Amino acid sequence: MSKSKSLIFTFAILIIAQPCFALSSIPSLIESTAEIAYTGPDIPSLMVVPDGNGPRFTAAHDEHGNVVDATITLVLRDDFGAHIVNFPREDLWLESADGGLVGCMYGVIADQNTDANGMTNWVNPPIAMGHSQSLVLVLINGSVLISNGGLPLDFNSPDINGDGVVNLQDLPIFSGDFYSSSYLFRSDFNGDRILNLLDVSLFAQHFGAQCP
Numbered sequence: 001m002s003k004s005k006s007l008i009f010t011f012a013i014l015i016i017a018q019p020c021f022a023l024s025s026i027p028s029l030i031e032s033t034a035e036i037a038y039t040g041p042d043i044p045s046l047m048v049v050p051d052g053n054g055p056r057f058t059a060a061h062d063e064h065g066n067v068v069d070a071t072i073t074l075v076l077r078d079d080f081g082a083h084i085v086n087f088p089r090e091d092l093w094l095e096s097a098d099g100g101l102v103g104c105m106y107g108v109i110a111d112q113n114t115d116a117n118g119m120t121n122w123v124n125p126p127i128a129m130g131h132s133q134s135l136v137l138v139l140i141n142g143s144v145l146i147s148n149g150g151l152p153l154d155f156n157s158p159d160i161n162g163d164g165v166v167n168l169q170d171l172p173i174f175s176g177d178f179y180s181s182s183y184l185f186r187s188d189f190n191g192d193r194i195l196n197l198l199d200v201s202l203f204a205q206h207f208g209a210q211c212p
């Protein structure tokens with residue numbers, strides 16, 4: 001093969017092979033996996049605050065108010081099971097199945113890009129609001145991960161009405177829940193299934209918090 005023919009051949013191979021390389025870095029919604037650290041019998045809950053000053057996922061609560069680790073770990077793989085490295089964290093985020101968890105801008109994305117093992121996680125406090133008692137879904141590029149049906153983690157927030165700020169509009173909702181004869185999870189910020197002064201204190205502590 002002449003030198004010019006050889007160059008053309010190499011060039012053609014590169015052009016043909018390019019889509020294959022590109023394909024291999026597309027995350028698979030089936031091969032990728034997500035799990036939550038907590039494996040106990042309860043459904044853990046995490047209070048979220050719109051300024052991001054809520055607890056980390058490592059300080060979620062079980063249904064007795066005990067602190068438990070609800071870190072979510074995602075391993076990103078392509079269709080062939082190969083790890084996807086350095087995938088941008090902005091394209092990996094959480095949603096609750098009932099839509100009740102509302103993130104501020106980039107407030108529920110993964111903590112970092114995927115590492116050499118295709119792994120990333122959610123440990124840092126969400127920058128979020130609203131409340132949800134449904135499974136939490138991991139979204140990859142806007143598509144729901146389908147290798148599991150969602151992870152058990154509930155959310156609530158002193159920004160009860162989910163408008164991005166904890167203010168006087170949330171107060172009557174909180175007060176109504178506090179004096180209600182029935183238990184209302186959305187105002188149980190420490191997740192111990194009782195509305196008491198501990199929850200009042202958490203509400204007061206985050207009063208004024210708002211999305212960045």
Ligand SMILES: [Ca+2]
Binds near residue numbers: 158161166167
């Ligand atoms: Ca509010």
Ligand SMILES: [Ca+2]
Binds near residue numbers: 188190192194196
């Ligand atoms: Ca409580």
